[in-house]
Amino acid sequence: xxxxxxxxxxxxxxxxxxxxxxxxxxxxxxxxxxxxxxxxxxxxxxxxxxxxxxxxxxxxxxxxxxxxxxxxxxxxxxxxxxxxxxxxxxxxxxxxxxxxxxxxxxxxxxxxxxxxxxxxxxxxxxxxxxxxxxxxxxxxxxxxxxxxxxxxxxxxxxxxxxxxxxxxxxxxxxxxxxxxxxxxxxxxxxxxxxxxxxxxxxxxxxxxxxxxxxxxxxxxxxxxxxxxxxxxxxxxxxxxxxxxxxx
Amino acid sequence: xxxxxxxxxxxxxxxxxxxxxxxxxxxxxxxxxxxxxxxxxxxxxxxxxxxxxxxxxxxxxxxxxxxxxxxxxxxxxxxxxxxxxxxxxxxxxxxxxxxxxxxxxxxxxxxxxxxxxxxxxxxxxxxxxxxxxxxxxxxxxxxxxxxxxxxxxxxxxxxxxxxxxxxxxxxxxxxxxxxxxxxxxxxxxxxxxxxxxxxxxxxxxxxxxxxxxxxxxxxxxxxxxxxxxxxxxxxxxxxxxxxxxxxxxxxxxxxxxxxxxxxxxxxxxxxxxxxxxxxxxxxxxxxxxxxxxxxxxxxxxxxxxxxxxxxxxxxxxxxxxxxxxxxxxxxx
Ligand SMILES: Nc1ncnc2c1ncn2[C@@H]1O[C@H](COP(=O)(O)OP(=O)(O)OP(=O)(O)O)[C@@H](O)[C@H]1O
Ligand SMILES: [Mg+2]
Numbered sequence: 063x064x065x066x067x068x069x070x071x072x073x074x075x076x077x078x079x080x081x082x083x084x085x086x087x088x089x090x091x092x093x094x095x096x097x098x099x100x101x102x103x104x105x106x107x108x109x110x111x112x113x114x115x116x117x118x119x120x121x122x123x124x125x126x127x128x129x130x131x132x133x134x135x136x137x138x139x140x141x142x143x144x145x146x147x148x149x150x151x152x153x154x155x156x157x158x159x160x161x162x163x164x165x166x167x168x169x170x171x172x173x174x175x176x177x178x179x180x181x182x183x184x185x186x187x188x189x190x191x192x193x194x195x196x197x198x199x200x201x202x203x204x205x206x207x208x209x210x211x212x213x214x215x216x217x218x219x220x221x222x223x224x225x226x227x228x229x230x231x232x233x234x235x236x237x238x239x240x241x242x243x244x245x246x247x248x249x250x251x252x253x254x255x256x257x258x259x260x261x262x263x264x265x266x267x268x269x270x271x272x273x274x275x276x277x278x279x280x281x282x283x284x285x286x287x288x289x290x291x292x293x294x295x296x297x298x299x300x301x302x303x304x305x306x307x308x309x
Numbered sequence: 310x311x312x313x314x315x316x317x318x319x320x321x322x323x324x325x326x327x328x329x330x331x332x333x334x335x336x337x338x339x340x341x342x343x344x345x346x347x348x349x350x351x352x353x354x355x356x357x358x359x360x361x362x363x364x365x366x367x368x369x370x371x372x373x374x375x376x377x378x379x380x381x382x383x384x385x386x387x388x389x390x391x392x393x394x395x396x397x398x399x400x401x402x403x404x405x406x407x408x409x410x411x412x413x414x415x416x417x418x419x420x421x422x423x424x425x426x427x428x429x430x431x432x433x434x435x436x437x438x439x440x441x442x443x444x445x446x447x448x449x450x451x452x453x454x455x456x457x458x459x460x461x462x463x464x465x466x467x468x469x470x471x472x473x474x475x476x477x478x479x480x481x482x483x484x485x486x487x488x489x490x491x492x493x494x495x496x497x498x499x500x501x502x503x504x505x506x507x508x509x510x511x512x513x514x515x516x517x518x519x520x521x522x523x524x525x526x527x528x529x530x531x532x533x534x535x536x537x538x539x540x541x542x543x544x545x546x547x548x549x550x551x552x553x554x555x556x557x558x559x560x561x562x563x564x565x566x567x568x569x570x571x572x573x574x575x576x577x578x579x580x581x582x583x584x585x586x587x588x589x590x591x592x593x594x595x596x597x598x599x600x601x602x603x604x605x606x607x608x609x610x611x612x613x614x615x616x617x618x619x620x621x622x623x624x625x626x627x628x629x630x631x632x633x634x635x636x637x638x639x640x641x
Contacts, residue, residue, distance in 0.1 A: 139518070141518050141522055144518075144519060145521050149520075152516060156516035157513070158517070160508055160511075161505070165311055165505065172502050172505065173521060178502075182311075217516075221520055221521060
């Protein structure tokens with residue numbers, strides 16, 4: 063399938079996700095083009111992670127459609143979406159406790175190799191990239207919160223996605239590791255990786271993303287450059303109104 | 310689990326195999342061999358159940374249904390069609406595997422493990438009740454007898470091999486071959502991509518799925534392989550004991566015994582189910598006189614082992630060598 067230059071990689075069309083009475087995502091539409099880095103912002107409970115769950119297929123929307131690479135994936139299962147090129151990290155990390163760090167990443171490199179040793183070698187590269195080389199052979203349950211976040215990133219990267227969804231990868235990571243992670247994401251960007259990042263750290267957003275969508279109560283409230291969004295009166299109001307936030 | 314075996318482990322495995330092979334040359338004691346044959350049958354069952362529950366994390370409590378289906382399937386085909394037990398034990402495995410596929414398809418879509426446990430247990434009860442009520446075919450609780458034994462054959466140089474109640478040695482070697490085959494299949498699968506996928510699935514279903522693992526296909530695959538192996542074990546048992554009752558092979562007592570074996574030996578380890586099967590089969594023989602109190606004793610064993618040996622007997626050695634924390638993270 064040849065893809066036209068102007069077809070977005072991801073096209074979310076009027077997606078709504080309701081959990082009983084709670085509408086976590088409300089009539090949300092946006093597109094992401096190849097090579098772009100989009101930031102999803104918003105206060106706690108705004109619906110950011112739910113949006114990721116919808117894109118990655120962990121949740122099926124109550125209504126609306128999602129297109130990826132020109133194909134309707136609204137009903138596609140998560141494993142098939144992974145194969146189509148969507149990878150995500152989990153905000154609440156989900157390490158495979160009884161596997162070592164490398165083996166965790168090997169799960170992601172499986173489709174690309176026939177032998178375990180090739181898978182292992184490939185996985186080691188990603189473990190190294192996220193700065194976990196020293197912990198490569200310990201069981202994942204022995205990792206700290208920050209290390210778990212990095213493992214999430216290594217696993218997602220190792221699927222070699224066309225679209226990478228990063229849910230608060232810097233959350234819980236110690237301050238001095240953040241520049242390293244930032245450099246890593248920048249190098250991904252320079253290689254043309256398309257990304258959607260959920261971040262509360264404004265510095266990270268400013269450095270990385272071209273465009274930001276600010277969500278509140280499941281709906282898009284403001285869209286623009288990170289700078290525009292952060293300075294938008296509605297956004298400022300929201301945080302002042304709620305007694306200051308962390309965005 | 311996924312690293313090449315150390316020479317030390319290779320030696321251990323090889324040593325165990327050699328001891329098992331040589332044993333009947335040292336003693337032909339019928340009772341001892343009988344206990345070991347049972348331990349091997351349970352060893353297959355326990356390994357196969359552990360494959361599904363310990364490694365893949367699917368909490369099924371109805372695997373005795375597959376044992377019964379393999380046993381009755383193979384026995385009935387032998388009795389009614391006159392086929393050789395050498396053939397029908399595989400057919401028994403196939404019947405169990407088909408049942409596994411049939412029951413697995415709806416069950417394995419359920420994400421809630423308590424529900425999986427209840428539904429599989431219910432399925433096994435249905436199998437037991439059906440077997441005891443189809444008296445025209447199975448003779449119900451009166452027992453199915455007249456089950457053909459394995460045909461004898463001649464080994465050039467060794468003479469004739471006859472399967473008879475008086476000589477346990479041929480059964481012993483056959484059971485051992487089936488055990489090696491079953492454990493070999495499970496080990497090979499566990500050390501491959503399948504094993505990696507299973508443990509990933511067990512430790513984090515959503516994450517595994519997000520990394521491209523097809524949960525339904527993977528679960529169905531282990532379930533079918535496991536029910537096949539349990540079915541073959543049941544079929545062998547049928548042609549060895551030559552009398553079957555629904556209570557003995559389809560009763561929940563059997564499942565509880567197997568669970569106890571796996572928990573005592575070590576859930577989610579390769580050698581644990583074998584160690585547990587050996588230890589508990591011998592223990593059960595000692596406790597034979599207890600009869601109706603047996604279940605009470607199994608219960609106590611399960612509770613005690615979970616309390617004091619949460620990772621099973623096979624992790625004991627590691628516990629002594631290393632601090633408990635390291636031992637806990639190294640269970641394989
Ligand atoms: N599976 C679920 N069932 C019911 N309610 C849910 C579910 N998942 C999310 N919600 C609700 O949907 C809303 C949006 O949650 P979501 O996790 O998407 O927020 P978020 O923007 O990621 O917040 P945070 O910054 O805290 O991570 C919340 O009110 C949450 O309680
Ligand atoms: Mg979130």
